[in-house]
Amino acid sequence: MAIWRTVVGKLWLTIIGLVAVVIVTLGLFLLEYIDLTFTDPVKIKRLFTYAGLMGFLLTTFFAFFLLTKITQPLREMKDAANRVTKGDYTTRVAIRSSDEIGDLATSFNQMATELQTLIRDIQHERDHLSSVLKSMTDAVITFDAAGCAILTNPQGQHLLDDWNSVEWSDEDESVPFAAVPGPLRETFRNVTSGVKELTVKVHVKSDVWSVVMTPLASDDAVRGAVAVLRDVTEEFRVDKMRKDFVANVSHEIRTPLSMVQGYSEALLDDIVASPEERRELVQVIHDESLRMGRLVKDLLDLARMEAGHLEMNYQHLDVNALMGRVYRKFSALAKERHIALSRSVEDPALVLEAADGDRLEQVLTNLLDNALRHTPAGAGIALSAQRIEGTKGDLIEIKIADEGQGIPRQDLPYIFDRFYKADKARKRESNGGTGLGLAIVKNLVEAHNGKIRAESIEGEGTTFTIVLPVVVNRKKAAKSTRR
Numbered sequence: 431m432a433i434w435r436t437v438v439g440k441l442w443l444t445i446i447g448l449v450a451v452v453i454v455t456l457g458l459f460l461l462e463y464i465d466l467t468f469t470d471p472v473k474i475k476r477l478f479t480y481a482g483l484m485g486f487l488l489t490t491f492f493a494f495f496l497l498t499k500i501t502q503p504l505r506e507m508k509d510a511a512n513r514v515t516k517g518d519y520t521t522r523v524a525i526r527s528s529d530e531i532g533d534l535a536t537s538f539n540q541m542a543t544e545l546q547t548l549i550r551d552i553q554h555e556r557d558h559l560s561s562v563l564k565s566m567t568d569a570v571i572t573f574d575a576a577g578c579a580i581l582t583n584p585q586g587q588h589l590l591d592d593w594n595s596v597e598w599s600d601e602d603e604s605v606p607f608a609a610v611p612g613p614l615r616e617t618f619r620n621v622t623s624g625v626k627e628l629t630v631k632v633h634v635k636s637d638v639w640s641v642v643m644t645p646l647a648s649d650d651a652v653r654g655a656v657a658v659l660r661d662v663t664e665e666f667r668v669d670k671m672r673k674d675f676v677a678n679v680s681h682e683i684r685t686p687l688s689m690v691q692g693y694s695e696a697l698l699d700d701i702v703a704s705p706e707e708r709r710e711l712v713q714v715i716h717d718e719s720l721r722m723g724r725l726v727k728d729l730l731d732l733a734r735m736e737a738g739h740l741e742m743n744y745q746h747l748d749v750n751a752l753m754g755r756v757y758r759k760f761s762a763l764a765k766e767r768h769i770a771l772s773r774s775v776e777d778p779a780l781v782l783e784a785a786d787g788d789r790l791e792q793v794l795t796n797l798l799d800n801a802l803r804h805t806p807a808g809a810g811i812a813l814s815a816q817r818i819e820g821t822k823g824d825l826i827e828i829k830i831a832d833e834g835q836g837i838p839r840q841d842l843p844y845i846f847d848r849f850y851k852a853d854k855a856r857k858r859e860s861n862g863g864t865g866l867g868l869a870i871v872k873n874l875v876e877a878h879n880g881k882i883r884a885e886s887i888e889g890e891g892t893t894f895t896i897v898l899p900v901v902v903n904r905k906k907a908a909k910s911t912r913r
Contacts (some may be wrong), residue, residue, distance in 0.1 A: 446551060451488070475516045495549045503531045507538055546675035568658040575652060577607035589659060593634065595694035614641065614657060621645050631662070638666040638845075671847055683725065686718035713799055714737055731870060742877055749780035749826055752787055756794045757813060760802065768807040780826055783901045789874045790898075794830070796867040797894050801832035804892075809833035817900070824900040831893040837886040846872040 506523050511522040513616040521542060523535045563583035564572055571590065572581035579590060593611040610618045613632040621628050627644045640662045646654040691710045757773045764771035801811045811832045818825050838843060848869045875882045878898050
């Protein structure tokens, strides 16, 4: 760059120009003019006074010139820098010259442009990350080194609020990482101390959560951890059901098979001598074969239902007649066991426009059979029905309430699962059920677009409630049977 285009060059040329003007003025004009014209010292002083004022005006003019060329651009850049620090990345400064100040302004504008681009990219990445976190069904929680949550997605925040409302047994302000929810505290301590990723399963209330926690490591220390939590309650329940199903099926089949095999071998080996004992063994073999037949039949029925091959014969159904048939079927057995079986009075409004009477009779038969087997002598069972109003039309509500031993509260959510038994001792009468009855009942009720629920107080009794729509959507019902 040429010297005269620099700030220093401009100052140097300005001073040289000013000195040259003064010297030329004094040398060419004033000195000769003073020698020829002025003889009075007062007039000479006055002349120099005027010359001084003229010099002052000239220097003032050049001062404003320098202010315009140097000071003002620097102030503009200072103000622009302040605006950038406050977040206004669109700020630019005007380029008024091609010297160092002009180059500085150019560099400042380039820096502001790059900074604006960088901040915009960071904001886009932040918005993208925020969208990803919000769309995740898993809960994501970021903890700092002290265990305080510094970043969550909506699912993570909801989970934190839910868990923070629970009083954990070791919750104490003096406990390290007390800000971390109780189920994650031990995992957080291990992750931050061992600086390695951990995967664990935690049980909170009735839910099961799979937790993957990863440390946030910096150059010299761990600055926190990120936890990703997934609700695996349903997977855990299905896996438990699968294991229980295999165990229960093997148990249900192995027991009668062992008895049939053992008693048949006794007959083959002529261990039994008397005809009465032989008849008794044959009767046991017959009963156990019938029990296996019922089990296989129920398994096939349930498989057909779940595969969508359930055939439904929808017809106009009088619920009073249905309840009358079921009541007559069990009244003698209830009287024999000294159990008071009652039913509600008939109501002409208890009519279903489209229902399979045989299937619903199977449902009520199964529920009443369970009620009789779990109700002691001297207690009662009530069969009732009424028509109620629903949000999408009228409904018929059927209740089977017994005064039996009841079902434990923790077992209620699982009683409609296959082979699930609230009786952990697995006691069963010789003519007992197969453990599939309630699963079949639920499928049959849902095939009518209905719902079934159970309410029980342990030691006081159980109430099964069936709610069926008066008018069934045939297409919807057909889909439910093919699901």
